[in-house]
Amino acid sequence: MAPRSGPPESARPPLFSGASPPEVRAALAPLVEFQEEGVPLEALGSMVEERLLPHLMRYHLPSFHAMFNSALEEGAAWGARVALEWNQGVTNWQVSPGGAVLEELCCQALCSLFHLPPGADATFLYCGSYANQQALYMALHRKAEEEGFDLGVEGLQGFSDPSRLTVVTSRDAHFSLRHGVRALGLGERALVTVEVDRNRRMSLASLAATLSAVRETRDVFCVVATAGTTSTGSVDPLDDVAQLCQERGIALHVDGAYGLAYALVPGWRHLFAGAERADTLSWDPHKQMGVPIPSSVLFARRGEELRRMALFSHYWNRPEGAAPDPGLKSIPSTRPLSALPLVASLRHQGLAGVRQRLRRPLEAIRSVYEALREEPGVELCHEPDTGILCFRVVAPGVEGEGLDALQERVYEALLAEGRRLVSITRLDGRPALRLVAISPEVGTGDMLETVAEACRVGATLR
DSSP, rough: OOOOOOOOGGGGGOSSSOOOHHHHHHHHHHGGGGSOOOHHHHHHHHHHHTTTGGGGGGGTTTTSSSOOOOOOOOHHHHHHHHHHHHHHOOTTTTTTTHHHHHHHHHHHHHHHHHHHHTOOEEEEOHHHHHHHHHHHHHHHHHHHHHHHHHHHGGGGGGSOOOOEEEEETTTTSSHHHHHHHHTTTTOOGGGEOOOBOSOOEEEEEEHHHHHHHHTEEEEEEEEEEEEOOTOOOBOOOOHHHHHHHHHHTTTEEEOOOTTTGGGGGGGTGGGGGGGSSSSSEEEEEETOOOOOOOOOOEEEEEEEGGGGGGOOOOOSSSSSSSSSGGGSSSOOOOOOOOHHHHHHHHHHHHHHHHHHHHHHHHHHHHHHHHHHOOOTTEEEOOSSSSSSSEEEOOOTOOOHEEEEEEEEHHHHHHEEEEEEEEEEEETTTTTEEEEEEOOTTTTHHHHHHHHHHHHHHHHHOO
């Protein structure tokens, strides 16, 4: 590749200390030596600054291309300070009238923002994994109702043969679906995967063939499509999948934890056509939006179906209550005021500012793809739908398992150095390096320099 411009790597600020796990444990051990006497805040602050902060990841630096993390957006940071100062539990009206109503209003506004139909609703959760798990439970609840019983009362034993219950998704879907079928008591055998195409999108033909093939032996109660897969950011053909599910009477969940935000960006919106047809749809604002972790949302096209989660008590979420109780729509009986930082961020930036923030990394990763298409030292694994690009370092004379091992060694070397960071994944069983553009501060040049560094490291390791 072309030589890097700008300061040498040694002069660039590190993303983190580069210390090993044992070294980090040794540094942090004094922080958890709990004693009878307290420590003044000034002294405690010095300990944290000296012992913890060097080992935290600096998401704001343009050399971080590893995961779905970003520094706080200015408006979100302001909202987070207010939410922290007031420390509101927002599960129901009696503990936070303003918090409960703000969450409900925010959920309704988000449904409109993503063009969900009238009657849609949403709930805040801690992360996309929990949102996916609740979506599977709601789909299974719907299946139980079709068979004439209440899943919440009778459980899996209400089904004549629970071993037939099945979830179908693509081979590139998020691992949280395995958590989901485990938590439902179905086990991983209930999860059936279908093939992906050359661009890592769910193959519609494979999905249709699989649904037909298992019809006699399994009861598919949910298909899960992905709007931005974790490994490659690919968006499944949502509209076609929705049509197939509608024709066969199968619930559809769309995991949009990573990608759904990009439905707001002209030029990428067409990729998400059909998302509004899903029965449930998950989204993690804490990824691209720069709002505090945790912030996850689960949408339901028919809002009343969220009431399948409702549990009442004599002192909490009382059945005769008329006030808003967001806790009736999801499991957490205590959760933070996550709506406020998101509301503050959207209002502070305006939708035009949000679209601009989201567009920059998409354009940057597309430019990286175009720049690397003819690069002999790099093998591109797919064409990017969103803000992720997977690639492999190619070295003359290194093939097969040796080339696979080289990707792992390059990743480990970059991580140990701590100045530039990519992540690593596996595609069709083979390791691939992964560029993730989340922050609007990450530009094409930053990522090309990281790829060049990966190639340089690879050349020294082969």
